[in-house]
Amino acid sequence: MDFAYDARTEELRAKLLAFMDEYVYPAEEVAHQQRERLASPWETVPVVEELKAEARRQGLWNLFLPDSEYGAGLTNLQYAPLAEIMGRSPQLAPTVTNCAAPDTGNMEVLTQFGDEQQQKQWLEPLLAGEIRSAFAMTEPDVASSDATNITTHIERDGDEYVITGRKWYISGAMHPDCKIHIVMGKTDPDGEDIRRQQSMVLVPRDTPGVTIKRAMQVFGYEDHYHGGHAEVIFDHARVPVSNLVGEEGGGFAIAQARLGPGRIHHCMRLIGMAERAIELMCRRAVSRNAFGKSLAQQGVVHNWIADARVTVEQLRLLVLKTAWLMDTVGNRGAHTEIQSIKIATPRAVVDILDRAIQLHGAGGVSQDFPLAELYAGARTLMIADGPDEVHQRSLARRELKRYL
Template structure:
């Protein structure tokens, strides 16, 4: 494994670092001010539109998609250091580059499984950054860590499907620019194979019977820049049968294909979040004095900084190994490593950010520093795309299988 940057990665990395310094970091405070002044808090602040225009002008657009037909044609190993940089400003940078979840995963699904008509109608506006989308999988009434529990029904009725169910924490759905939901539900609830009971359908937001009921908060934050997280009720919502993605019974497999790249993208960005926290920690330690000497001279603070650096370097190597394996042997061959980074990265990064919060005192939990929002995002990722315990269970079973019998 050679993790040296190739020429294209090095070029994009330098361009992106400059873009962050000249455009993204200065826009953070502006975006907060513009959002607070808007009549609709879910609308995209004008400065974000400006960032997207500039990113596209500079060729920093759709970097996450590996194919050249729709994306930048980068491998996972090439994209990893770029995603890390965007993680330093997770509210703005991924959106500016059209590399923000859940749209990234939905674009991947439509690219791989969508029909020509579905790509024309739904994928093209997402690739252009004109529309947003949402992925409706999680439900409040069942343990959604086991996707086979999903209760939403998708029933065939002639030339249409009828969707009935309730979803929550559906990211992006509060945005007025979110025009379509990819909904996972059961088309064959009594099927013998529990992993063939589910299907996915495209449901336009304006479909009769679709109600975006309320915004769900995450540790008190509403995540406006991501389009929020909504509770949605589908009350016999009716869509044509050509809105089915793939085949009936293929929903579980599509979900797994979607979540694999999503998990590694989250972990890449988490490394950037940790780097931002370490930078803030070091600057604070050098600027503040307590008990007659700088915080940087306190042994406890030095231990935090040293341990954080060691942890980040370890995580980065594991994430890069995972990206390399995905490129060389595929997602299935990298299954163990994907689960390993999903377990280790959010947990460790949340701890690093927590220490940075501690070092900042009251400022660490307030709005004058990004640390509180960074911690909330990192902690939430211990649940998103499968909780730690599910990945631990699966990874342990695979490890034990090597020695059984």
């Protein structure tokens, strides 16, 4: 594995770093001020649209898609350092470059499994940033860490599917531009193969029977920039059979194909969040005095900063190795590494953010610094895309199998 970035990655890194310095970081406070003046907190603030136009103008758009027909045509290894940079401002940067979840995963699903009509109707406007989308999988009434537990029914009635179920923490669903849900449910609930019971269908938001019940909070945050996390009710919502994604019984496999890239993208951005935390720690340490000397002279602060730097360097290498394996042997060949980074990265970044919050005192838990919101996002990723314990269970079984 070559540790040097190739020429194209270096070129995009330079452009993206300049874009962040010139446009994104200054826009963070502007966006907060503009949001306070909106009639609804779910509306898009004007500065976001301005940044999207500038990102497109600079060619910093759809960087996540490896298919050059639809996106930048970057490998996972090329995209990793770019996602890390965007992770330093996770509320704005991924959104304004059209690289934000859940749209990224949904675009990947439509690219791989959508038919020509589905791609024209939904993928093309998503690629253009004209609409937003949601991925409806998690349910409140079952342990969704085991996706085979999902109870939402997708029943065929002639030329239509009838969808009935309750979902929650459906990211993006509160956004007024969210026009389409990819819904996972059971088309064959009594099937012998529990991994062939599920299917995915496209359900437009304005379908009769679809109700956005409420916005779910995450540690008190509603995540307005990403369109929130909604509880959604599907009450006999009807869609044409042509809205099936892939084949009946293929929902579980599609979900796994979607979640692999999603997990590494989250880990890439988490490293950027940790880098932002280290920067804020250092700036705080050299600017504040306590007990007769600066915080930068306190031994415990030295330990926090040194440990954070070592941890980030370790995590980055593991994420880059995983990206390289995904590029060279495929997602299945990198399964162990994907699970490893999913376990290691969020918990380590949560610890770094916790130290950064501690160093900032009351300011660390306030809205005057991004640390509390970063912490909420990082801590959530110990649950999202499969809780840590599920990945630990699977990883340990794979290790033990060699000895049984």
